[in-house]
């Protein structure tokens with residue numbers, strides 16, 4: 304693929320989880336347009352394959368919560384591409400729960416995918432990036448991490464954990480002298496399959512505050528708008544940005 308001129312990722316391998324849908328899919332397209340070889344990972348293998356075909360990349364099935372599957376994928380990436388330069392952790396779920404009435408199985412599932420999946424991904428990526436001496440990791444958090452979420456308590460807490468792991472990982476690598484940048488992106492409402500879940504939850508519980516907040520933005524965001532931020536953070540244009548939590552929500556949380 305051609306680079307877009309301003310950002311050139313030719314020769315780099317970019318791995319995206321949750322690649323079959325929404326923000327992950329848009330990130331695959333953006334990274335490939337800038338010249339990266341894209342590796343699309345998802346539970347939904349068919350969806351990942353469709354994206355990979357569209358961007359002339361490769362796909363593999365992966366449950367991000369499963370360390371053994373991550374190991375298999377890492378070996379495959381080593382054999383097929385011999386390197387890993389960029390990781391976008393976009394796989395995630397959003398379930399409804401409250402602190403007072405918490406459903407522990409929802410909570411465990413949310414943390415397993417959103418937090419542990421992100422952590423396992425970072426561990427695999429760092430094993431490639433440290434010997435390479437360079438790399439960029441972008442973790443999908445959310446504006447839900449910034450304030451209380453009475454109706455999606457576990458989701459908000461999981462995304463706060465993602466942001467915190469991001470900062471710790473960024474510091475750990477900078478202090479060890481690695482040029483590996485790790486940032487979290489915090490979207491507001493973005494029009495994807497997950498947004499449909501959000502709308503459904505808000506409608507069911509009649510949450511006027513949350514709906515009002517969304518209305519102030521005028522419109523939901525597009526996955527491509529988040530993908531452009533991910534692309535920037537993945538590139539050398541963002542060479543002094545690491546450990547940052549970057550909000551992208553058209554002032555919804557301002």
Ligand SMILES: NC(=O)c1ccc[n+]([C@@H]2O[C@H](COP(=O)([O-])OP(=O)(O)OC[C@H]3O[C@@H](n4cnc5c(N)ncnc54)[C@H](O)[C@@H]3O)[C@@H](O)[C@H]2O)c1
Pocket residue numbers: 320321322323324325326327344345346347350365366367368392393394395396397416420443444445446489490491492493494495496497498501
């Ligand atoms: N859409 C929004 O409004 C919004 C807002 C803030 C943050 N986010 C975050 O952005 C990320 C992407 O969200 P989206 O809206 O594109 O969601 P989406 O539902 O469109 O896509 C999520 C993808 O993750 C995959 N996935 C789910 N569980 C998985 C697992 N265990 N292993 C591998 N893949 C798995 C799904 O198959 C799906 O393809 C998520 O982490 C989400 O929390 C989304």
